[in-house]
Amino acid sequence: MNYDETVKFKVTKDVKDRAREIMSLVYGALKEKGYNPVNQIVGYFLSGDPSYITSHQNARSIITKLERDELLEEIVKYYIKED
Numbered sequence: 001m002n003y004d005e006t007v008k009f010k011v012t013k014d015v016k017d018r019a020r021e022i023m024s025l026v027y028g029a030l031k032e033k034g035y036n037p038v039n040q041i042v043g044y045f046l047s048g049d050p051s052y053i054t055s056h057q058n059a060r061s062i063i064t065k066l067e068r069d070e071l072l073e074e075i076v077k078y079y080i081k082e083d
Contacts, residue, residue: 015066019074022062029059045072 023041030037033054043052045068053060063071 015070016074016077019066019071022066023071023075025057026053026059026063029054029057032056044068 026041027037030040030053033056035054040052040054044050044063048068050060050064053063055061
């Protein structure tokens with residue numbers, strides 16, 4: 001692989017819908033358990049360590065169903081309002 005070239009990455013609509021559902025579920029589970037959901041999710045994204053996510057409502061297992069880069073892409077797209 002040539003690391004000097006930019007790789008184009010495209011997420012399908014299915015991934016977009018799954019990412020939203022996953023983030024919503026994980027956020028709710030963290031909130032229910034009294035955690036700061038934003039801090040915990042950021043910790044997971046930065047470290048890759050799923051222990052930042054509670055196992056309540058199976059959230060830890062659910063968040064690992066998509067790759068972190070797929071989840072992050074959807075968050076960035078939402079923030080900048082791109083489809």
